[in-house]
Amino acid sequence: MTTTTPDSALLTHRHGTDGDPGPWSADELERRLRALAAGRYHDRHPFNQRMHRGRLAPAELRTWVANRFYYQCNIPVKDALILSKLPLPAQRRSWLRRIQDHDGHTDGDGGIERWLQLGEAVGLRRAELLDQRHLLPGVRLAVDGYVNFCRNAGVLQAVASSLTELCAPSIMLTRLETFPVHYPWIKSAGLSYFRGRVPQGRRDGSEALGWVRDWARTSEQQEQALAALSFKCDVLWSLLDSVQGAAGRQDHRSA
């Protein structure tokens, strides 16, 4: 079992007077959101670290790809829930792009299709991903937890929970650099999901950050935004804890 770095100081510590600390400036809120994400992001998880150092066996990579598929499938679902909470046409138009990025405009494109191609490149048949036969209970719980969070939370918290995307482009670039070196058996075409997410993640992360800066004006709202991001870091971390646990059991069987 691995744990995330506790960072309750980021959630609570304020400089103020007379017991009424007052809200942070938008820049200070952004600094705290970025610091929280940088300290708790799943690029620090031992499973991702092993992946990026080329230490995963093909079966472990397949377990990760098959399980992450459930996350991929649910991203547009949670984005539809968020879209339904956005009050303005321009905001909904903009958020709609995220759903299209994953679902595509036709059957043959979009992020979910590209993840299926990644699956094929690591040796998984499409049917194996689509029928969820490899889905681990802990991964289902973590992803369903994220979707339900976005269903039940207010729009500020739901949008703030997507802010892990501030860190996602860099993890995509790490995979694009390290996979060809460490896993040359994976065809380059299979990595197109990661290529596509670099500009998409940058665009989405900065849009969501701008909205959160704008909306989180009170101390309570700012703390809600930080707590939402903290929760999302836990979702990603738990997902990898489950995948790592299953990979350990695979090792045990083959030992």
Ligand SMILES: O=C(O)c1cc(C(=O)O)c2c(n1)C(=O)C(=O)c1cc(C(=O)O)[nH]c1-2
């Ligand atoms: O592979 C990753 O490490 C990673 C992380 C994240 C993230 O940080 O939430 C996302 C993605 N990938 C991703 O591909 C993606 O489409 C995505 C959408 C979101 C979101 O919360 O809206 N996060 C992520």
